[in-house]
Amino acid sequence: MSDKKHPFDVLNQLATLRRYARSLVRNPDDAEDLVHDALVKAYERKSTFRTGANLRNWLLSIVHNTHIDRLRSRRSSEARNKAAAELGETVHMADPDQSIRLKQLREAFFALPDEQRDALHLVAIEGLSYQQAADALSIPVGTLMSRVSRARARLREFEENGRRLPAGSGHLKIIEGGRDDTR
Numbered sequence: 001m002s003d004k005k006h007p008f009d010v011l012n013q014l015a016t017l018r019r020y021a022r023s024l025v026r027n028p029d030d031a032e033d034l035v036h037d038a039l040v041k042a043y044e045r046k047s048t049f050r051t052g053a054n055l056r057n058w059l060l061s062i063v064h065n066t067h068i069d070r071l072r073s074r075r076s077s078e079a080r081n082k083a084a085a086e087l088g089e090t091v092h093m094a095d096p097d098q099s100i101r102l103k104q105l106r107e108a109f110f111a112l113p114d115e116q117r118d119a120l121h122l123v124a125i126e127g128l129s130y131q132q133a134a135d136a137l138s139i140p141v142g143t144l145m146s147r148v149s150r151a152r153a154r155l156r157e158f159e160e161n162g163r164r165l166p167a168g169s170g171h172l173k174i175i176e177g178g179r180d181d182t183r
Contacts, residue, residue, distance in 0.1 A: 008046060008049060008055065009055070010039060010042065010043075010055070010059065013055060013056050013059050014035070016056060016059075016060070017035045017038065017039075017059055017060070017063055018031060018032070018035055020060055020063055020064075021034040021035045021038075021063055021067070024063070024064070024067045025067065034063060034066060034067055034070070035063065037066050037070075038059070038062045038063040038066040039059075041062050041066060042058075042059055042062050045062075105155075105158075108154075108155060108158040109155065112151050112154060112155075115147050116147045116148075116150055116151035116154070117151065118137060118147075119133060119137065119144050119147035119148045119151060120147070120148050120151040120152065122136060122137070123144075123148050124148075130144055130145055130148075
């Protein structure tokens with residue numbers, strides 16, 4: 001089959017693409033993966049190929065750009081992993097009292113009613129304005145402000161009460177009951 005009948009004859013370009021991919025990644029398996037990913041992109045963007053243009057050059061540029069994208073992605077992933085590892089090391093070296101206090105505060109936060117916790121999270125943790133948070137929750141701004149205020153008051157109460165959860169904040173209620181001595 002000639003190129004004039006089928007201007008998008010990728011099969012005749014595979015050897016060239018594989019050689020170029022091997023020179024980029026220096027590993028036969030990685031080269032195959034690179035060629036595969038590049039061909040997928042080429043077929044997805046087939047409509048951008050101009051009839052009469054040089055198919056080999058177009059495909060080689062896709063292989064090259066795919067390789068660059070993979071390198072950037074790998075570097076970004078490595079940077080995130082390194083930052084997470086450094087953060088993990090910092091957490092491990094933290095004062096045990098701080099870790100316990102943080103755990104208690106987290107439990108108090110999660111013991112808040114859902115509406116209060118959602119409102120406080122959007123405002124205090126995500127940094128949304130009251131209006132943005134109210135829009136996100138589909139509630140009036142006044143309602144949001146009230147929920148945030150009540151959540152903060154409950155957490156202050158938690159701090160003031162010696163880090164015990166405020167009364168009535170849990171989902172389960174402890175009740176007195178008689179012992180079953182019928183065994």
